[in-house]
Amino acid sequence: MNTTKGIASMADWRTDLHLLAIHVLSAAGFGHSHDFSRGLQEVPQGKTKSFSGALNFLLMNILPVLIFGNMKLPEFLTWAKCREIHGAIKDFGEYMAESVAYTRATTQSGGGGRQADIASALIEADEAAKREDKLSGKSFGKGKPNFLSDEELYGNLYAFNIAGFDTTAGSLSYAMPLLALNEDVQKWVVEELDAVFGTNSPVQSDYETNFPKLTRCLAVMHETIRLWGPLPEIARVPAGEGQSLRVGDKELFITKDMQVSTNFYGIHADPRWWGPASLEWKPERWVTKDSDTRLESINCPADGATFLGWSAGPRICPGKKFSQVEFVATIATLLHKFRLKPLVMQELGMMDEGDAREALKKTVAASQFMLTTKMIAPENAGVVLVPR
Numbered sequence: 086m087n088t089t090k091g092i093a094s095m096a097d098w099r100t101d102l103h104l105l106a107i108h109v110l111s112a113a114g115f116g117h118s119h120d121f122s123r124g125l126q127e128v129p130q131g132k133t134k135s136f137s138g139a140l141n142f143l144l145m146n147i148l149p150v151l152i153f154g155n156m157k158l159p160e161f162l163t164w165a166k167c168r169e170i171h172g173a174i175k176d177f178g179e180y181m182a183e184s185v186a187y188t189r190a191t192t193q194s195g196g197g198g199r200q201a202d203i204a205s206a207l208i209e210a211d212e213a214a215k216r217e218d219k220l221s222g223k224s225f226g227k228g229k230p231n232f233l234s235d236e237e238l239y240g241n242l243y244a245f246n247i248a249g250f251d252t253t254a255g256s257l258s259y260a261m262p263l264l265a266l267n268e269d270v271q272k273w274v275v276e277e278l279d280a281v282f283g284t285n286s287p288v289q290s291d292y293e294t295n296f297p298k299l300t301r302c303l304a305v306m307h308e309t310i311r312l313w314g315p316l317p318e319i320a321r322v323p324a325g326e327g328q329s330l331r332v333g334d335k336e337l338f339i340t341k342d343m344q345v346s347t348n349f350y351g352i353h354a355d356p357r358w359w360g361p362a363s364l365e366w367k368p369e370r371w372v373t374k375d376s377d378t379r380l381e382s383i384n385c386p387a388d389g390a391t392f393l394g395w396s397a398g399p400r401i402c403p404g405k406k407f408s409q410v411e412f413v414a415t416i417a418t419l420l421h422k423f424r425l426k427p428l429v430m431q432e433l434g435m436m437d438e439g440d441a442r443e444a445l446k447k448t449v450a451a452s453q454f455m456l457t458t459k460m461i462a463p464e465n466a467g468v469v470l471v472p473r
């Protein structure tokens with residue numbers, strides 16, 4: 086936790102959880118592990134930003150990047166922000182190109198390929214498609230090849246980075262205050278952690294043995310995403326000239342110039358599906374216990390019916406499992422060692438834990454959609470880690 090300023094406000098948590106998400110993406114996405122304290126924050130020679138700095142900058146400035154990213158003016162005619170955008174795009178492009186070149190080299194030489202990361206999987210599949218096209222005599226110049234162009238490959242890797250970064254970090258940054266405000270839920274999760282790990286650290290634990298047992302940790306994630314998920318809605322346009330859509334007993338025709346938006350938050354808060362306490366954060370609502378085996382499992386409503394945290398159907402989030410493993414590992418590691426408590430920030434006039442709780446509740450409630458759902462003033466409250 087970043088405690089350099091002596092406090093651990095929700096803004097500090099956000100920074101650290103973003104850094105954590107970048108490290109996970111870099112290792113599991115690109116196969117490169119880095120030292121947590123410095124690694125991804127170092128700026129190599131010839132670049133203006135570190136890997137984490139460039140990704141963060143592009144994400145936080147997504148609109149100016151879209152507007153000015155392709156603007157080609159002489160250096161002296163562009164203003165500082167525009168130059169920074171061009172620098173970050175160039176840096177990030179180079180980081181991805183270096184990563185792809187490395188993976189291609191290890192894949193082709195047979196030394197180190199088959200790594201369990203997204204970039205390796207994508208590049209290996211792509212190289213295999215290239216080999217198949219070559220063998221089947223498919224001409225490179227004619228028709229659409231079965232493999233991705235470099236631009237498409239980078240586009241996909243960029244999409245995974247962007248889509249996988251703010252979403253998981255954002256969900257974790259809501260889980261922390263919600264856990265701190267609900268000590269009973271922490272105790273319930275800790276019961277599970279003690280049963281699974283005992284005094285062993287979750288850090289060294291075996292994924293296949295232990296992940297399926299961490300139902301309560303996963304319930305915390307589902308419940309956090311139900312109420313505070315990163316995306317409040319998703320819009321769709323119909324295919325072709327339009328499509329008909331059944332709404333209740335009506336048949337509506339959606340023309341090709343219309344968009345239909347699904348209100349995730351509305352569905353997730355509806356008492357018809359979630360009961361009278363639909364607005365309360367209660368992770369236990371996700372867990373069912375088998376009466377014979379006494380084993381607990383996640384009781385997830387049928388996809389697309391009442392829960393759309395990762396969306397549903399053919400466009401369901403491809404990073405769903407990835408984000409679950411990252412979230413569960415983070416919660417398990419923290420709660421196995423620490424209790425989370427509202428932070429009394431005397432510099433903001435808080436006198437005791439009661440004030441800290443109120444500030445935390447207000448800070449969480451004052452959220453808005455900024456690329457993903459975020460607290461508007463995360464510096465106004467905090468969460469502290471207290472050793473168990």
Ligand code: HEM
Pocket residue numbers: 244245246248249250252253256310314315316319393394395396397400401402403404405407408
């Ligand atoms: C808490 C974590 C996450 C949540 C709640 C989440 C949720 C979503 C949602 C709602 C969509 C929209 C699907 C649609 O268009 O219907 C989406 C798309 C996507 N997500 Fe995630 N996501 C999370 C984490 C991740 C991670 C970690 C990755 C990558 C490692 C990822 C990769 C993607 C990609 C590439 C898409 C675009 C898919 C497409 O356009 O077809 N997501 N995600």
